[in-house]
Amino acid sequence: MTQALRLVLADDHEVTRTGFVSLLAGHPQFDVVGQACNGQEAVELCEQLLPDLVILDIRMPVLNGLGAARLLQQRLPALKVVIFTMDDSPDHLEAAMNAGAVGYLLKDASRAEVIDALQRVAAGEEALNNAVSTRLLRRMTERNANGATTSCTNLTARECQVLGLVANGMSNREIGETLGITTGTAKAHVERVIGKLGAADRTQAAVRGIALGLVTQP
The missing domain is CATH 3.40.50.2300 (Response regulator)
Known part of the structure; x- marks a missing residue:
């Protein structure tokens, strides 16, 4: 045991x-x-x-x-x-x-x-907690949109783009359409981002990414 x-x-x-x-x-x-x-x-x-x-x-x-x-x-x-x-x-x-x-x-x-x-x-x-982290995510996204300087040292350039789109609430399909890739490829990118950030899901990945300054604007 x-x-x-x-x-x-x-x-x-x-x-x-x-x-x-x-x-x-x-x-x-x-x-x-x-x-x-x-x-x-x-x-x-x-x-x-x-x-x-x-x-x-x-x-x-x-x-x-x-x-x-x-x-x-x-x-x-x-x-x-x-x-x-x-x-x-x-x-x-x-x-x-x-x-x-x-x-x-x-x-x-x-x-x-x-x-x-x-x-x-x-x-x-x-x-x-999902409710609190969602409110933090929204506030951090607004802060980032208002001119916060970001860096992306732990993810590839594409993964940073994907993380930014996740932080803006986009689905895998919407990410694929925005970046000109398939939904399956978008899903694979999202899963890699979640794994690299040690997050449990998309929301936690976005919260952690923004908190660490890893999000670039789409």
Whole structure:
């Protein structure tokens, strides 16, 4: 049997921590090995226990979740960080991504959604709340259209074009028509872009691409 992934959970509300532990109770893939009530305690626990994942609330005393995420990225770069919050602000999602978080979940998510997200993170993917990431994507696209300077060092020129069209909400068929290629070729380009960016889907690829400055305008 595959060994369960070890989690540290940080939230200043005991009821939330208890509920999260109960949510994962009995699931063979996850084991909550430590709990913290603030970000500083979470950092210290992670350094002591070396878990696979850490779940952080944003709003905590002493050190908030974003500050803890930044410290953990520096000290334990292999640790996967997931933000678990009531805050559906695109600003905080962007800040979380910049701090190294690979997951952003809202506390009203269902048990199935939480487990699916944690499984995706454990598999090396990102798990970002779709509604919040879509709003961030829209804002970043507007920002980029208003003159942000972009670079495209990690993708080919064609893949940058494709990513820009994905960020503008185009389907594979529309991308093919715009670039004068077949729908199948467009789909292949999109799949390569998603893979290179380590994203789970088109939306996450667009969010990450824009955040990293990889999007060129079509």
